[in-house]
Amino acid sequence: MAEPQQTPPTALYRRRWFRRSLVAFAVLVIVLSLLPVAIRYAAIHVLQDQGIQHVEIADVDLNLFTGEVGLTDVGISGDGLGRATLSRLYVNLAISALFSKRLALQQLELQGLELDVQQTETGVWQVAGISPPTPAQTTASEVEQTPAEPWGIAVDQLKLVGISVHLSMPQLQSDVRIDELRLSQLASWQPQQAAHYEAQLRIDQAPLMLSGTMQPFADTPQFAGKLELTQLPLALAAEFARDAGIENLSGELAISTEFRARILAGMPAVETTSALALTALTLQQGQYRMQAQRLAWRGQVNYLPPADEQDLGLRADGTLMLQRFVLGDEQAGLQLVQLQQLDVDTMVLGEAQQLSIKHIAFDQLELLQKGEQRLLKTAAISVTDVSFDGQQHLAIKDVVLNGLAVHAVLSADGEVELVSQLQASGATQAQDPGSETVAATAQDEVPPFRFELARLHVADDSRLHFKDNSIDPAFEADIKPFSLTIAHVDTAALDQAMEVDLRGVINGQDQITLDASLRPFGDTLDLQAEGKITALDLPPLSPYANQAMGYYLKRGQLNSSLTASIEADQLDANIHVVLQKFAIEEGDPSKHKGFSDRLSMPLDAALSLLRDKHGTIELDIPVQGDISDPQFDVSQVINKALAKATKTAVTGYLALMLQPWGAMLIAADMLSDAGSVSLQPLAFPPGETGLGREQQDYLVKIAALMQQRPEISLNICGVASQQDRQALLALRQQSEQGQASSSDNTPPADEAIDNQQLLDLAMQRARQVKAQLIERGIEAGRLFTCQPDMQNAASNAPLVKLFL
Known part of the structure; x- marks a missing residue:
C-alpha cells in the first residue's frame, strides 16, 4: 500500500498570525517613529492654544520603554517682549511608579535655559512674554467635590546647568545665572529622608554658593544649609531706595551664613549664624550724605514666632563693626559725624525687643566740623553694660570719654556758630502741632521713661575751649586738663542723690573744682x-x-x-x-x-x-x-x-573803724538803700561853731580812715537849723539886756535872725570840720563842702553831715 503523500509545511510568512503580528509590529514601529513628531506638534498646538505666540521645538526624543524623554532647542515667546530658549531637556521617568500614582523622576537635566521674566508698569508678571492665565471660576459642585488622592513625587537626581534668568522690573534690572544646581534624594513618600541640594549662582556677576539639606514633606518641614554671597552691588536696589528718598546708593554686600529653617504650626522659624558685610557704602537722602567704608555683623540672627503682640520675633546675638563712617550736610557744608571705628561687642536682642550690649567702643568720634573748625572730638568712648527692656527702661553701667576736645565758638549774635549753621540748614524741623498732641496722649498711656547711668567719666586728658565773639574784645578760655564724673543717675529714684565731680585748669593757670550732690528728678x-x-x-x-x-x-x-x-x-x-x-x-x-x-x-x-x-x-x-x-x-x-x-x-568795716560812732552808721544803713554812705554826723551846740572834745576824737578816727584809704573822699555838709535861729536870737537878747523895750515897729523875734545868717553858720561849721581834717594830714582835694540850704530847717538839728 502506498504511503500517503505528506502536505508540505506552509511558509512562516504565509501564516496568518505571523502576518498579523508583522503588521502590528510595523504599525507600532511607525507609531513610535511618528510619536515624537506628533508629540512635538501636539505640544506646539497646545502651547499656542494657551496664548503663546511663538513655539519652536527642534527635536523630541522619546523612549516609552525606559521612560526617557528629551527635548532640544526649544524656544517660546508670548505677546510681550520676553522669550525663553532651552538647549536641552532630559527626563528619565520611572514608568512602573505611575501605577502607584507616583511621579518618580530618576533623572532630570536642564541645560542652556535663557528666560526673560518681566514685571510691567501695572504690576503684572510675564514669563517669556507670557502673561499668567486668568484664574478660572470655581463652581459650587467643584467646591463640594472630594479632592482626589494626591500624587507622590520624587526626584532621584536633578541637574540644572547654564540657566540664565533676565529679570526686568520698573525698579530693578538684573541677570541671575545658575551655573549649576543639583538636587537628589527627594521623595514625598519618604518625608524624613533628607534631600541634598547644591547650587552655584551669579547675581550680576556676584557669586552665590548655596548647599545643604531639606525635608519639605516632613510633619515639621525643615531646611538647612550654607549660603555665601560676595560682591553683590547695592546699586541693584537703587530704584527701591529712591522710593524711600534715598539717592546715589552704592556699595557691595557680602553674606556668609549657615541657616536652619522650620515651619512650626504654619509659622516660619529661622536660625542663622551669619557674617554680613557692607563695603564702600554711599547713599544720600535729601541734603544728607552718608558714607561708610565697612559695616559688618557677625553672630546669630534668628526669627521665631512672636511670643505676644509686643514681640517682633527677631532674636540676635553677635558683634557689630562700623569703619570710617561719615555723615554730612551738603546744604550747610557741615560734616555732622565722622567716626573712625565703632565696635559693638556681644549685642543680644531678645524677646519683646529686650536689648543688652556688653561693650561699645567709639574710636575718634567727631561732631559738627566745617573746615578747620570742629565742635567736638573724642579719642575714644567706652560704654559698658547697656540694657533696654524694650519698653521704658534704659540702663548703662559705665561711660568713659578719653581725649574729649570741645571747641565752642559764639558768633557776634551770641549763638554757637556750627550749631546755628546746622539749624539754618533745616536740620532741626519744627514738630507738627498735631503730632505733639498725639505724643502727649501716648505718653499718658505708658509709664514714664526710666534712664539709669551708674557713671559718666570724662578723663583728665580732655579739653574745653570756649570763644565768645559777641563781646569786644572777644573772650577766650581754654580749660585743660578737664575732668568730669557724674554718678548714680536714675530718673526713677527720686530720693537717690546724683554725684558730680568736676576738675579743670583754665588757661594753664586758673583752677576750678566742683563737688555736688543733687536730686534733680523730683x-x-x-x-x-x-x-x-x-x-x-x-x-x-x-x-x-x-x-x-x-x-x-x-x-x-x-x-x-x-x-x-x-x-x-x-x-x-x-x-x-x-x-x-x-x-x-x-x-x-x-x-x-x-x-x-x-x-x-x-x-x-x-x-x-x-x-x-x-x-x-x-x-x-x-x-x-x-x-x-x-x-x-x-x-x-x-x-x-x-x-x-x-x-x-x-x-561793717566803717562801723568797726569808727567805733564807738559806728552804731549810728549801721542804723542809717538799715533805714536807707539809696544815696552815699552816711557817717555819723557831727553835732554842734545850737548857735556855736566850735568842736568839742568828742567831735575832735571822732575827726581823728575819720582822718585815720582816710589816711589808710587814700582812694576815698569825704563830703562835708553843714545843715541850717531853726534851733540855731533861736539860739542866736537868745544871745542877741542877752547882749541888749538893760536897754529900753523896743517900739511897736520892732520886727518879731523869729525874724530878727535872717536865713542867710543860718546858712553862713552852717557853712562855717563845714569849713571848721574841713580845716580840722586838713590839719590832720588829709589833702584838701579829697574834702568837699556842700552849699547849705533852708530845706527842713524846722526839723534839722545843729550838725554837719559826713558822706563818703
Whole structure:
C-alpha cells in the first residue's frame, strides 16, 4: 500500500498570525517613529492654544520603554517682549511608579535655559512674554467635590546647568545665572529622608554658593544649609531706595551664613549664624550724605514666632563693626559725624525687643566740623553694660570719654556758630502741632521713661575751649586738663542723690573744682555743692562785668569758694570772694550808676574801703532765691547779691573803724538803700561853731580812715537849723539886756535872725570840720563842702553831715 503523500509545511510568512503580528509590529514601529513628531506638534498646538505666540521645538526624543524623554532647542515667546530658549531637556521617568500614582523622576537635566521674566508698569508678571492665565471660576459642585488622592513625587537626581534668568522690573534690572544646581534624594513618600541640594549662582556677576539639606514633606518641614554671597552691588536696589528718598546708593554686600529653617504650626522659624558685610557704602537722602567704608555683623540672627503682640520675633546675638563712617550736610557744608571705628561687642536682642550690649567702643568720634573748625572730638568712648527692656527702661553701667576736645565758638549774635549753621540748614524741623498732641496722649498711656547711668567719666586728658565773639574784645578760655564724673543717675529714684565731680585748669593757670550732690528728678530740686576757683585772671572777663555792672575790670585775680544748698527749689548759697590787686574803671554809665545806687556809694570807693594793706579784698556774697519762680534769673540774683554784700561789708568795716560812732552808721544803713554812705554826723551846740572834745576824737578816727584809704573822699555838709535861729536870737537878747523895750515897729523875734545868717553858720561849721581834717594830714582835694540850704530847717538839728 502506498504511503500517503505528506502536505508540505506552509511558509512562516504565509501564516496568518505571523502576518498579523508583522503588521502590528510595523504599525507600532511607525507609531513610535511618528510619536515624537506628533508629540512635538501636539505640544506646539497646545502651547499656542494657551496664548503663546511663538513655539519652536527642534527635536523630541522619546523612549516609552525606559521612560526617557528629551527635548532640544526649544524656544517660546508670548505677546510681550520676553522669550525663553532651552538647549536641552532630559527626563528619565520611572514608568512602573505611575501605577502607584507616583511621579518618580530618576533623572532630570536642564541645560542652556535663557528666560526673560518681566514685571510691567501695572504690576503684572510675564514669563517669556507670557502673561499668567486668568484664574478660572470655581463652581459650587467643584467646591463640594472630594479632592482626589494626591500624587507622590520624587526626584532621584536633578541637574540644572547654564540657566540664565533676565529679570526686568520698573525698579530693578538684573541677570541671575545658575551655573549649576543639583538636587537628589527627594521623595514625598519618604518625608524624613533628607534631600541634598547644591547650587552655584551669579547675581550680576556676584557669586552665590548655596548647599545643604531639606525635608519639605516632613510633619515639621525643615531646611538647612550654607549660603555665601560676595560682591553683590547695592546699586541693584537703587530704584527701591529712591522710593524711600534715598539717592546715589552704592556699595557691595557680602553674606556668609549657615541657616536652619522650620515651619512650626504654619509659622516660619529661622536660625542663622551669619557674617554680613557692607563695603564702600554711599547713599544720600535729601541734603544728607552718608558714607561708610565697612559695616559688618557677625553672630546669630534668628526669627521665631512672636511670643505676644509686643514681640517682633527677631532674636540676635553677635558683634557689630562700623569703619570710617561719615555723615554730612551738603546744604550747610557741615560734616555732622565722622567716626573712625565703632565696635559693638556681644549685642543680644531678645524677646519683646529686650536689648543688652556688653561693650561699645567709639574710636575718634567727631561732631559738627566745617573746615578747620570742629565742635567736638573724642579719642575714644567706652560704654559698658547697656540694657533696654524694650519698653521704658534704659540702663548703662559705665561711660568713659578719653581725649574729649570741645571747641565752642559764639558768633557776634551770641549763638554757637556750627550749631546755628546746622539749624539754618533745616536740620532741626519744627514738630507738627498735631503730632505733639498725639505724643502727649501716648505718653499718658505708658509709664514714664526710666534712664539709669551708674557713671559718666570724662578723663583728665580732655579739653574745653570756649570763644565768645559777641563781646569786644572777644573772650577766650581754654580749660585743660578737664575732668568730669557724674554718678548714680536714675530718673526713677527720686530720693537717690546724683554725684558730680568736676576738675579743670583754665588757661594753664586758673583752677576750678566742683563737688555736688543733687536730686534733680523730683517735683523740686535738692542740691548740696562746694566749689572753688583759684587764681582766675579777671581782665579777660571785663566785657561781661561791663554788661552786668557797668565797670571794666582793669586788673586783678579772683580766688573764690562756693557753698550752695537748694531745698525744695529754695536756693541758699554763699560765695566767698578774695580779690587780689583788683582795679576797676567805669564803663556803661547807665549800668554802673544803677549798681552804685545799690551800694550807696560808687563801687570804686566801696572797694577802696575793703582793700587791706596788701590790696586784697575779701567778701562773702550770700545768694538766695526761689529757682522755681519764672522771674528767677541767676545772673540778676548774683548781681544784686554782690551789691548787697559789698554794701554790707563796707558798712561793717566803717562801723568797726569808727567805733564807738559806728552804731549810728549801721542804723542809717538799715533805714536807707539809696544815696552815699552816711557817717555819723557831727553835732554842734545850737548857735556855736566850735568842736568839742568828742567831735575832735571822732575827726581823728575819720582822718585815720582816710589816711589808710587814700582812694576815698569825704563830703562835708553843714545843715541850717531853726534851733540855731533861736539860739542866736537868745544871745542877741542877752547882749541888749538893760536897754529900753523896743517900739511897736520892732520886727518879731523869729525874724530878727535872717536865713542867710543860718546858712553862713552852717557853712562855717563845714569849713571848721574841713580845716580840722586838713590839719590832720588829709589833702584838701579829697574834702568837699556842700552849699547849705533852708530845706527842713524846722526839723534839722545843729550838725554837719559826713558822706563818703
